[in-house]
Amino acid sequence: MSITATNITKTFGNYTALNAVNLHVPSGKLIALLGPSGSGKTTLLRIIAGLEFADQGSGNILFGDEDVTNVPPGKRGVGFVFQHYALFRHLSVAENIAFGLKVRKRAERPDKATIAARVKELLHLIQLEDLGGRYPAQLSGGQRQRVALARALAVQPKVLLLDEPFGALDAKVRRDLRRWLRNFHDEIHLTTVFVTHDQEEALEIADEVVIMNQARVEQVGIPQEVYDRPTTPFVHKFLGNVNQIVLPWSGLIPGTNVPQEDGIAFVRPHDIELVHFNTGRDGDPAQVVDIHAAGPVAKVAVKRNDGKGIVDVELSRAYLDQIRLREGDHVLLRVRRPVATDYAI
Amino acid sequence: MSLFSKQRSVIPGFGLSFGFTMFYLSLIVLIPLSAVFIRTSGLSWGEFWNAAFNARELASYKVTFLSSFAAAGVNGIFGTILAWVLVRYPFPGRRVIDALVDLPFALPTAVAGISLTAIYSKNGWIGKWLDPEGVFFSVNQINLFGLKFEGIKVAYSALGIFVAMTFIGLPFVVRTLQPVIEELEPELEEAASTLGASRLQALYKVILPQLVPAVLTGFALAFARALGEYGSIVFISGNQPNKTEITPFRIITKLEESNAAGAAVPYATATAVAVVMLVASFVLLFLINLLQKWSRRHQEA
Ligand SMILES: Nc1ncnc2c1ncn2[C@@H]1O[C@H](COP(=O)(O)OP(=O)(O)OP(=O)(O)O)[C@@H](O)[C@H]1O
Ligand SMILES: [Mg+2]
Numbered sequence: 001m002s003i004t005a006t007n008i009t010k011t012f013g014n015y016t017a018l019n020a021v022n023l024h025v026p027s028g029k030l031i032a033l034l035g036p037s038g039s040g041k042t043t044l045l046r047i048i049a050g051l052e053f054a055d056q057g058s059g060n061i062l063f064g065d066e067d068v069t070n071v072p073p074g075k076r077g078v079g080f081v082f083q084h085y086a087l088f089r090h091l092s093v094a095e096n097i098a099f100g101l102k103v104r105k106r107a108e109r110p111d112k113a114t115i116a117a118r119v120k121e122l123l124h125l126i127q128l129e130d131l132g133g134r135y136p137a138q139l140s141g142g143q144r145q146r147v148a149l150a151r152a153l154a155v156q157p158k159v160l161l162l163d164e165p166f167g168a169l170d171a172k173v174r175r176d177l178r179r180w181l182r183n184f185h186d187e188i189h190l191t192t193v194f195v196t197h198d199q200e201e202a203l204e205i206a207d208e209v210v211i212m213n214q215a216r217v218e219q220v221g222i223p224q225e226v227y228d229r230p231t232t233p234f235v236h237k238f239l240g241n242v243n244q245i246v247l248p249w250s251g252l253i254p255g256t257n258v259p260q261e262d263g264i265a266f267v268r269p270h271d272i273e274l275v276h277f278n279t280g281r282d283g284d285p286a287q288v289v290d291i292h293a294a295g296p297v298a299k300v301a302v303k304r305n306d307g308k309g310i311v312d313v314e315l316s317r318a319y320l321d322q323i324r325l326r327e328g329d330h331v332l333l334r335v336r337r338p339v340a341t342d343y344a345i
Numbered sequence: 346m347s348l349f350s351k352q353r354s355v356i357p358g359f360g361l362s363f364g365f366t367m368f369y370l371s372l373i374v375l376i377p378l379s380a381v382f383i384r385t386s387g388l389s390w391g392e393f394w395n396a397a398f399n400a401r402e403l404a405s406y407k408v409t410f411l412s413s414f415a416a417a418g419v420n421g422i423f424g425t426i427l428a429w430v431l432v433r434y435p436f437p438g439r440r441v442i443d444a445l446v447d448l449p450f451a452l453p454t455a456v457a458g459i460s461l462t463a464i465y466s467k468n469g470w471i472g473k474w475l476d477p478e479g480v481f482f483s484v485n486q487i488n489l490f491g492l493k494f495e496g497i498k499v500a501y502s503a504l505g506i507f508v509a510m511t512f513i514g515l516p517f518v519v520r521t522l523q524p525v526i527e528e529l530e531p532e533l534e535e536a537a538s539t540l541g542a543s544r545l546q547a548l549y550k551v552i553l554p555q556l557v558p559a560v561l562t563g564f565a566l567a568f569a570r571a572l573g574e575y576g577s578i579v580f581i582s583g584n585q586p587n588k589t590e591i592t593p594f595r596i597i598t599k600l601e602e603s604n605a606a607g608a609a610v611p612y613a614t615a616t617a618v619a620v621v622m623l624v625a626s627f628v629l630l631f632l633i634n635l636l637q638k639w640s641r642r643h644q645e646a
Contacts, residue, residue, distance in 0.1 A: 086536040
């Protein structure tokens with residue numbers, strides 16, 4: 001079931017948390033909402049869930065073709081997973097998972113055996129078959145989050161909404177759960193919106209990334225697209241490292257990049273080619289000031305000869321060894337491919 | 346295995362602090378308590394029975410325990426609601442009301458007792474509208490579906506005892522529950538609502554079960570306090586023999602009698618009543634404790 005949010009505005013007092021936001025999540029896709037703290041991700045997700053309502057007179061929320069703007073959360077058919085799990089501490093794992101089925105009106109409530117079978121199936125899915133009798137206090141963080149997910153899935157929601165589901169977990173568990181979620185999504189194809197402020201997480205598992213900043217959507221696209229072709233300075237700075245190079249700069253590719261008189265070029269450190277000055281060819285003359293070579297990628301800081309700042313360059317270790325680069329060496333810098341220059345800000 | 350393992354404890358000077366704890370506990374609690382039993386053991390079985398289980402004493406146990414139980418029960422319910430409102434709703438004057446909750450702790454009990462008596466007696470602010478001899482019911486009668494209602498007596502009745510006990514017990518429930526309610530994230534209710542639970546279901550399936558252990562603790566504290574309360578009750582109860590004499594009042598009366606008469610074993614009739622009170626309270630609190638333990642079973646990691 002697709003989700004369409006049109007022109008959503010939300011203010012708290014005189015603070016605008018969402019400013020005329022549009023979002024479309026195609027049916028069966030896994031979408032990441034990515035953005036810095038305070039950008040409005042949680043607020044948007046809560047409005048989609050019906051836990052919060054957009055301002056009077058602002059836009060609406062559609063699930064498929066159905067307008068759910070005024071439908072309460074319990075009737076929307078959403079599964080919501082909270083950052084801090086929000087498990088019911090007084091209920092066992094199995095009872096937590098069964099909760100959504102047990103609170104149904106008698107006519108719609110499955111019988112005991114059906115509920116038990118469904119719980120068993122979900123316990124299997126989250127790989128906690130033997131822990132149905134435990135209480136949340138007796139589980140690890142990663143296990144709790146999987147229980148929260150199973151509880152949300154038990155009611156067979158039309159869409160799944162996850163608010164920083166792995167935010168409270170350590171790096172290793174996060175990575176495992178992230179892959180697990182991706183595989184799980186590939187199996188059941190439930191429309192999923194997933195909030196995070198970890199770009200690596202978003203780029204790794206999402207079909208599409210929605211980048212938010214200051215109550216607005218900055219850019220929407222598949223991970224490679226938003227990484228390679230950011231459309232705003234914010235996205236450029238937010239995703240990965242980027243050099244902000246003051247123009248004019250002779251490292252740009254002649255012909256493809258229009259050399260600007262003034263302005264700024266955004267260039268990723270691994271998109272810059274570095275050669276020794278005496279090996280000729282064109283480029284921007286500069287001098288190496290620092291080499292940081294721990295790990296597979298070497299980070300080199302280079303000072304421009306025209307005095308307009310430092311440029312960061314990333315090189316492979318093999319290349320670094322091959323050209324025998326040392327601190328103090330004179331070099332030429334050149335971009336490998338066309339880059340974005342001078343956004344109209 | 347020995348009681349204290351030979352491993353070095355994390356707490357430095359465990360031996361010393363444990364010794365001090367036991368000494369302090371003995372001095373302040375155990376020795377006075379044992380004195381009550383030792384004093385009482387000076388009585389023969391028959392004397393003990395006569396002192397502790399005559400009709401007048403039995404009536405005092407009944408009114409004391411029933412009123413305490415009722416007062417703690419009412420506090421358990423309304424104290425929980427009050428704590429909920431104080432934690433969850435920011436309303437003007439919340440701080441003032443929050444501070445007022447402590448008043449029964451701070452007020453000297455005799456002052457509380459006299460104030461309550463003044464308010465609920467037939468000429469008091471509330472009493473005059475309730476008391477059969479007050480300004481309202483002395484001239485009016487309410488006739489509800491054929492049931493005649495001629496007012497209720499609060500001061501100088503068992504109801505007055507209950508009112509005083511409720512007054513002094515309230516802070517125990519509120520102060521026990523506030524931190525627990527603060528810890529209940531609103532997300533729990535939201536999770537319940539996204540799963541399709543109605544607000545009522547969220548209340549009795551999610552919120553109340555998580556509050557039960559704390560409500561029981563608050564109830565036990567309020568109950569224990571009401572059982573031992575003297576100062577704020579003796580004025581409003583009126584101390585009518587076989588009707589509104591509370592057990593602590595009976596104990597004091599017996600002390601005075603024994604003083605005046607120069608009894609064979611001084612104070613023993615008073616301590617006999619105290620022993621009954623003590624054992625009964627202990628058993629009841631122990632039962633409440635078991636109930637609490639059961640309600641907390643999910644918290645054990
Ligand atoms: N109930 C509220 N009352 C007042 N302001 C709020 C409320 N909820 C959110 N805000 C404000 O709205 C803005 C957006 O909040 P939101 O929680 O959506 O951010 P977020 O993108 O999820 O951030 P984070 O990554 O830190 O979770 C924040 O500045 C926040 O202070
Ligand atoms: Mg958030």
